[in-house]
Amino acid sequence: MNISGFSFCRNAAKLYYPVAESIRSVLPICDEFVVAVGRGDDDDRTRDLITAIGDPKIRIIDTEWTDRDTLRGWIHSQQTNIALNACRGDWCLYLQSDEVIHERDLPVIAGRCRELQDDRRVEGLLFRYLHFWGDYQHVHRSHAWYPSEIRVVRNGLGIQSFRSAQSFRLNQQRLQVAKVEADIYHYGWVRPPELMRAKCREFMWTHLGRHRSEALNQAPSFDYGSLERIPVFKGTHPAVMQDWMARFDWADRLQYSGPSPVRHRHDRLKYRLLTAVEQGVLGGKVRLGAQPYRRLIKSAGRPGGDRHT
Numbered sequence: 001m002n003i004s005g006f007s008f009c010r011n012a013a014k015l016y017y018p019v020a021e022s023i024r025s026v027l028p029i030c031d032e033f034v035v036a037v038g039r040g041d042d043d044d045r046t047r048d049l050i051t052a053i054g055d056p057k058i059r060i061i062d063t064e065w066t067d068r069d070t071l072r073g074w075i076h077s078q079q080t081n082i083a084l085n086a087c088r089g090d091w092c093l094y095l096q097s098d099e100v101i102h103e104r105d106l107p108v109i110a111g112r113c114r115e116l117q118d119d120r121r122v123e124g125l126l127f128r129y130l131h132f133w134g135d136y137q138h139v140h141r142s143h144a145w146y147p148s149e150i151r152v153v154r155n156g157l158g159i160q161s162f163r164s165a166q167s168f169r170l171n172q173q174r175l176q177v178a179k180v181e182a183d184i185y186h187y188g189w190v191r192p193p194e195l196m197r198a199k200c201r202e203f204m205w206t207h208l209g210r211h212r213s214e215a216l217n218q219a220p221s222f223d224y225g226s227l228e229r230i231p232v233f234k235g236t237h238p239a240v241m242q243d244w245m246a247r248f249d250w251a252d253r254l255q256y257s258g259p260s261p262v263r264h265r266h267d268r269l270k271y272r273l274l275t276a277v278e279q280g281v282l283g284g285k286v287r288l289g290a291q292p293y294r295r296l297i298k299s300a301g302r303p304g305g306d307r308h309t
Contacts, residue, residue: 001090001113001114001117002031002088002089002091003029003030003031003091003092003093003110004031004087004088004089004093004155005026005032005033005034005093005094005095006033006080006083006087006092006095007019007033007034007035007083007095007097008035008038008063008080008083008096008097009036009038009050009097010037010038010039010040010044010046010065011040011044011202012044012049012097013044013046013049014041014044014195014198015191015198015199015202016192016196017097017098018097018098018187019049019050019097020049020052021238021240021244022096022097022099022100023035023053023095025095025100025238025240026093026101027053027057027058029107029109029110030089030093032058032089033055033057033058033059034061034083034084034086034087035050035059035061035083036061036079036080036083037050037060037062037063038063038064038065038079039062039064039065059086061086063082065079072206072207072208073164073207074163075206076161076165076206077160077161077162077164077165079165080161081161084153084159084160084161087155089155090154091113091152091153092154092155093151093152094152094168095184096165096188098186098187099185099186099188100185100238101183101184101185101238102182102183102185102236102237102238105181108180112125112178112182113125113152116178119297121176122176122177122297123154123157123159123170123177124150124153124159124168124175124177124293125150125152125153125177126149126150126177126179126293127150127151127183127184128147128181128182128184129145129146129147129148129149129183129186130183130185131186131188132185132186132187132189132190133189133190133227133230134227135190135248135251135254136187136190136237136245136248138230138231138232138233139233140230140231141275141279142266142271142272143274143275143278143289144265144266144271145266146292149166149167150177150292150293152180153168153175158171159175164207167292173294174291174292174293176293176296176297177293177295177296177297178298185237185238185241191222192249192250192253193221193222193224193253196222196224197219197220197221197222200222223261224254224264225255225260225264226255226256226259226260226261227254227255228256228257
């Protein structure tokens with residue numbers, strides 16, 4: 001059994017993506033890692049950051065984001081599929097450049113792939129998510145944030161990335177999946193406020209087009225709002241993130257208590273009520289609404305753990 005890792009990225013350094021840490025986090029269980037590196041701005045150092053890892057298992061595919069305004073959010077799927085289609089393993093492990101896996105979960109993931117290798121019903125593996133916000137001590141448990149996603153897919157079936165590369169489809173249908181008791185550490189909303197704003201502008205351009213993104217809020221700094229209601233993280237971070245986290249120097253620009261001056265999606269009454277029902281009444285085990293899979297296959301595996309919050 002072989003595992004291929006895959007990802008895509010461009011402008012990683014200037015937009016504060018821990019792309020090298022992301023790749024390094026899963027290299028121990030990958031037989032190869034394929035990354036589509038888009039040509040970025042003139043000062044883009046993404047390719048240098050990846051080659052500096054110095055692992056022969058890494059294969060870089062140089063790409064151009066020429067259809068960015070035409071494809072809108074689908075450009076992320078296009079770039080993801082370039083890397084996915086080049087994978088040679090039995091299983092393909094996907095990480096976006098702001099996602100990292102803890103070293104304690106690597107044997108669990110490899111073991112789950114091995115366990116399900118011959119169970120052809122299983123088309124993908126479903127991971128839990130830890131969405132960090134503002135700093136490395138606050139993590140969302142809100143209906144406004146997806147609690148799980150598919151991050152391993154079986155190769156050779158024709159599975160492809162979908163829409164903005166959040167999930168995967170087979171013949172336009174959601175996948176049949178099994179759970180793996182492992183977490184994706186999502187650091188996409190932990191950046192210095194000015195770089196968080198730059199990332200938001202980039203994201204808006206990719207999804208709405210350049211002209212609409214330029215017409216939106218041009219404030220120089222992102223406001224995370226109040227962190228008072230966001231649960232405190234009680235676990236440990238992946239070891240590969242320690243040097244990256246040591247760069248954290250914007251605590252004085254975060255609001256840790258008091259009413260929020262801005263309303264983010266998770267601050268809206270609708271999502272606060274849904275979260276209260278899911279976490280309080282349903283015990284956090286059920287999320288109301290659509291799921292990212294077609295069928296959840298029950299099969300043997302490691303008992304579930306907590307989410308560290």
